[in-house]
Amino acid sequence: MRGVIGGLDSPVPVIDRLPAVLQEDEFLQRFLGAFDTSLAPVFAVLDNLDSYLRPQTTPPDFLDWLAGWVDVELDAAWSVEHRRRIVAGAAALHRRAGT
Incomplete structure (x- = not known):
């Protein structure tokens, strides 16, 4: 932390x-x-705030917090790279859906 x-x-x-x-x-x-x-x-x-708000560059311990912003629950068993892709994909999905 x-x-x-x-x-x-x-x-x-x-x-x-x-x-x-x-x-x-x-x-x-x-x-x-x-x-x-x-x-x-x-x-x-x-x-460096922009680095914290991007799934690709945020520190691993901030991924859960960032996932909460896009309403995604991450599994701790997933790799960090997979969790980053899920968060980035959820943001794009919500953007496309208009929510």
């Missing part, structure tokens, strides 16, 4: 959004650094 990833830098450090006079405060630099560590995975997911 998603969570804190060690060594992942935040593309938008919180300290950079503060006025210059506050950016020099050592306590704020350390304090807000903790938020950057927690927010970096969120930014990483949002920056």
Whole structure:
């Protein structure tokens, strides 16, 4: 599952959004650094959101969630590639049916 990833830098450090006079405060630099560590995975997911919403590229643990969007129940015994094809096919089928 998603969570804190060690060594992942935040593309938008919180300290950079503060006025210059506050950016020099050592306590704020350390304090807000903790938020950057927690927010970096969120930014990483949002920056790559299209990859999460495509059956061909979504991480395997997101396939069940994505299948729920297209009203498909996946069997855990199926291979990941087969599950990806089922989800992609269901989206196309619903699109064709107009639902």
